[in-house]
Amino acid sequence: MAKRPNPGLQAIADRVGVSKMTVSRVLRGGGGFSAETEAKVREAADALGYVPNRLAAAFGRSGTSTLVGVCVPRLNSALFGSVLESLNATLARLGYDTMIGAHDHLPSEEEAWIRALAAWKPAAVVLTSREHSARTLSTLRDMSVPVLEMWDLRTAPIDLSVGFSHYDNGWEMARTIANAGRQRIGYIGGLAERQTMGAVRLNGFRKGLDEAGLSVFAEERLTDRPGFYSGYYATEMLLARAPKLDAIYYQDDEMAIGGQAYLTARGIRVPDDIGIAGWGGMEAASILPRRLTTTMVPTTRLGKVAAEALVSRLRDAPVQDVTVVQTRLVPGSTI
Amino acid sequence: MAKRPNPGLQAIADRVGVSKMTVSRVLRGGGGFSAETEAKVREAADALGYVPNRLAAAFGRSGTSTLVGVCVPRLNSALFGSVLESLNATLARLGYDTMIGAHDHLPSEEEAWIRALAAWKPAAVVLTSREHSARTLSTLRDMSVPVLEMWDLRTAPIDLSVGFSHYDNGWEMARTIANAGRQRIGYIGGLAERQTMGAVRLNGFRKGLDEAGLSVFAEERLTDRPGFYSGYYATEMLLARAPKLDAIYYQDDEMAIGGQAYLTARGIRVPDDIGIAGWGGMEAASILPRRLTTTMVPTTRLGKVAAEALVSRLRDAPVQDVTVVQTRLVPGSTI
DNA sequence: GTGAAAGCGCTAACAA
DNA sequence: TTGTTAGCGCTTTCAC
Numbered sequence: 001m002a003k004r005p006n007p008g009l010q011a012i013a014d015r016v017g018v019s020k021m022t023v024s025r026v027l028r029g030g031g032g033f034s035a036e037t038e039a040k041v042r043e044a045a046d047a048l049g050y051v052p053n054r055l056a057a058a059f060g061r062s063g064t065s066t067l068v069g070v071c072v073p074r075l076n077s078a079l080f081g082s083v084l085e086s087l088n089a090t091l092a093r094l095g096y097d098t099m100i101g102a103h104d105h106l107p108s109e110e111e112a113w114i115r116a117l118a119a120w121k122p123a124a125v126v127l128t129s130r131e132h133s134a135r136t137l138s139t140l141r142d143m144s145v146p147v148l149e150m151w152d153l154r155t156a157p158i159d160l161s162v163g164f165s166h167y168d169n170g171w172e173m174a175r176t177i178a179n180a181g182r183q184r185i186g187y188i189g190g191l192a193e194r195q196t197m198g199a200v201r202l203n204g205f206r207k208g209l210d211e212a213g214l215s216v217f218a219e220e221r222l223t224d225r226p227g228f229y230s231g232y233y234a235t236e237m238l239l240a241r242a243p244k245l246d247a248i249y250y251q252d253d254e255m256a257i258g259g260q261a262y263l264t265a266r267g268i269r270v271p272d273d274i275g276i277a278g279w280g281g282m283e284a285a286s287i288l289p290r291r292l293t294t295t296m297v298p299t300t301r302l303g304k305v306a307a308e309a310l311v312s313r314l315r316d317a318p319v320q321d322v323t324v325v326q327t328r329l330v331p332g333s334t335i
Numbered sequence: 336m337a338k339r340p341n342p343g344l345q346a347i348a349d350r351v352g353v354s355k356m357t358v359s360r361v362l363r364g365g366g367g368f369s370a371e372t373e374a375k376v377r378e379a380a381d382a383l384g385y386v387p388n389r390l391a392a393a394f395g396r397s398g399t400s401t402l403v404g405v406c407v408p409r410l411n412s413a414l415f416g417s418v419l420e421s422l423n424a425t426l427a428r429l430g431y432d433t434m435i436g437a438h439d440h441l442p443s444e445e446e447a448w449i450r451a452l453a454a455w456k457p458a459a460v461v462l463t464s465r466e467h468s469a470r471t472l473s474t475l476r477d478m479s480v481p482v483l484e485m486w487d488l489r490t491a492p493i494d495l496s497v498g499f500s501h502y503d504n505g506w507e508m509a510r511t512i513a514n515a516g517r518q519r520i521g522y523i524g525g526l527a528e529r530q531t532m533g534a535v536r537l538n539g540f541r542k543g544l545d546e547a548g549l550s551v552f553a554e555e556r557l558t559d560r561p562g563f564y565s566g567y568y569a570t571e572m573l574l575a576r577a578p579k580l581d582a583i584y585y586q587d588d589e590m591a592i593g594g595q596a597y598l599t600a601r602g603i604r605v606p607d608d609i610g611i612a613g614w615g616g617m618e619a620a621s622i623l624p625r626r627l628t629t630t631m632v633p634t635t636r637l638g639k640v641a642a643e644a645l646v647s648r649l650r651d652a653p654v655q656d657v658t659v660v661q662t663r664l665v666p667g668s669t670i
Numbered sequence: 671g672t673g674a675a676a677g678c679g680c681t682a683a684c685a686a
Numbered sequence: 687t688t689g690t691t692a693g694c695g696c697t698t699t700c701a702c
Contacts, residue, residue, distance in 0.1 A: 053694090101427070
C-alpha cells in the first residue's frame with residue numbers, strides 16, 4: 001500500500017473528492033454535511049490510517065486542545081497513585097490526554113511545572129497542592145483555562161474544587177479518640193518542613209482535642225517522608241520520650257502500620273495498652289490483626305469526579321464550583 | 336502593565352529592534368548572535384513574561400518537540416510509581432514533558448493509548464508492556480521516533496531497552512529456595528489472565544526448580560490483582576489444598592507480606608514451618624519481623640537510566656541499545 | 671451542504 | 687551576525 005506516512009485532511013479530501021474543510025467537519029462530528037459524505041469520509045480516513053494532528057488543531061485556534069495538565073505531590077504514592085489512575089482513565093475515556101508533573105510539596109516545583117505546561121497551551125489544569133506561589137497564580141491567570149484544585153477542598157477555589165476537608169478529618173479523629181476515653185495522645189507525622197495536608201489534619205486534630213479538653217501530649221514530626229518504616233521508628237522515638245501515651249494518631253495508614261509493627265515487636269498490645277489510628281484507608285491495612293481505625297479516602301471516586309467535573313466545564317455544561325467527595329471515618333478496633 | 340496575554344517572538348523582536356528569527360535563535364541558545372543582542376533579547380523576554388509556544392514549535396517542524404509519551408501498566412503501583420517518579424523527574428530536568436498512559440497489561444489498551452499519543456507527534460515513546468499488538472508496532476513505525484522499552488529487558492528491542500530479566504529473577508529465586516533445602520514449593524500470583532511480567536518470572540522459576548530436580552508443587556494463580564490482601568487469602572487457599580508446602584514464592588512483596596500475615600495469624604512459623612519469598616524490594620517489607628527474602632528492583636535508578644538513555648538518543652549522542660539495570664536477590668531470613 | 675482563503679507562532683533554508 | 691520567506695495541518699470566517 002502506497003500510503004504516505006502522515007495522511008492529512010487533504011489526503012482524505014482528495015480521495016473522496018471533497019474539500020478538506022468538509023473532512024474536518026465530519027471528523028469532528030459537528031454537523032453540516034450529508035450522511036453520504038460522512039460515510040465516504042469515514043471510510044477514506046480508515047483506509048488511509050488517518051491520525052489527527054492535535055498539535056495543529058490546538059495550535060491553530062486554542063480552545064480545541066484536548067490536553068490536560070495534572071500535578072500531584074509525587075507519582076509514587078499509594079493514595080495519589082489511585083487518584084491519578086482514575087483521573088487519567090476517566091479523562092482518556094472522555095477524549096483527553098494527560099500531561100503530568102510532581103511538585104513534592106514544594107510551591108516552587110509546582111511553579112516550574114506550570115510554566116513548562118503553559119507552553120503547551122493545555123485545555124485545563126488540575127492541581128493538588130496546599131499552596132500556590134504568586135507566580136503560579138499569575139501564570140494560571142494568563143493561561144485563562146479551567147483550573148481544578150483537587151484533594152483538599154477550597155471554599156474559594158480559583159475555579160473548581162473537588163475534595164474534602166483535611167482539617168475536618170483531623171478534627172473528627174480527635175473526637176473519636178477522645179470519646180474512646182484516651183487521655184495522653186500522641187501524633188506522628190512526616191515531611192514536617194513541607195506544606196503537606198498532613199499538617200492541616202494535625203491542625204484539625206488539635207482543635208478537636210482542644211474541644212474535648214485535651215491536647216497533643218507528645219508528637220514526633222519527622223523530616224523524613226511518611227512510610228512504613230518511618231512509622232516504625234517514629235513510634236519507637238516517641239514512646240522513648242513519652243512512654244505513657246495511650247493513643248497515637250498517625251499522618252497516614254502506612255505510618256500506623258509501621259507503628260503497629262513496632263508495638264507488636266515490643267509486646268505492646270493494641271488497643272489494650274495503646275490505641276492507634278491512621279488516615280487514608282490504604283490497602284496495606286487490610287492484613288493487620290485488627291481493623292485499623294482510620295479515615296477512608298475514596299481515591300478512585302475522587303479522580304473520577306474530578307475528571308468529570310473538569311470535562312463538564314470544558315464542554316460548557318453546568319458544574320458546581322465546589323464538589324465534596326465524602327471521606328468516612330472507620331472506627332475499626334485499634335482505638 | 337499593558338502586556339498582551341501572550342507575547343510571542345515578534346513582541347520581543349519589536350521591543351529589542353531585531354527580527355523574530357534572531358530572538359528565536361537566542362532563546363534556543365544555538366549560537367549565531369552577538370552577546371549584546373543576546374542580553375537585550377533575554378531581558379526583553381523576561382520583562383514581557385514570554386512563554387514559548389511549544390505547540391507551534393513542535394507543529395512547524397517536528398523534531399523540535401520536547402514531549403515524551405510514557406505508558407505503564409498502572410499509575411497506582413508501588414513499583415511503577417517509583418519508576419515513573421524518577422523517569423518524569425529526570426525528563427523534566429532535561430527539558431522534556433511527559434504525557435502518560437496506563438495499559439493495565441492489556442495490549443489493546445496500549446494500542447489505544449499510542450494512537451492517541453501519535454496525534455501529539457511526540458519526540459519519543461516509553462513502553463513497559465510485555466507484548467505489543469501488531470497495530471501498536473505499525474503505529475510506532477509510522478511515528479518514526481525513538482522508542483524505549485523498559486522494565487523487562489529485550490534482547491532485540493524495537494529501538495532501546497532498559498531493564499533486567501524477569502525470567503532470570505525467577506530462575507535465581509528458584510535456585511535459592513532449592514539450595515535452602517526446600518522441597519515442596521508453592522507459587523502464588525495474581526492477574527493470571529493478563530500478560531504480566533509475573534508470569535515471566537514464574538517461567539524462570541519453573542526452569543530453576545526443574546534444574547534442581549524439583550517442580551512447583553502447588554500454585555494459586557488468582558485473577559485478582561496482586562496485593563496485600565490477595566496474598567493473604569491466596570495463602571489460605573493454597574495451604575488448604577496443599578498443607579505440607581515448605582516454601583512459597585509470591586509474585587511480589589505485597590503478596591508475600593499478606594502471606595506472612597496469614598501465617599502469623601495461624602501460628603505457622605516463618606521460616607521454620609514454611610519459607611516465603613517475594614519480589615520487588617518494596618518498602619512495606621521493611622517492617623516484617625524477619626527480613627524478607629526477595630529481589631530488590633532499583634526502580635529509581637531504572638527510571639533515571641531510562642530517561643537519560645532516551646535523551647541521549649534524542650540528542651544524537653551515543654547510547655547502548657540495551658542497558659541492563661541490575662536487580663539483586665536479597666537472601667533475607669524467610670527462606 | 672460545501673468550499674476558499676487566511677492565519678495561528680515557530681523554525682529551516684536561504685539571502686544579505 | 688542578522689533578516690526574509692515559506693510553510694507545518696488545522697479551524698475559523700465568510701461566501702456560495
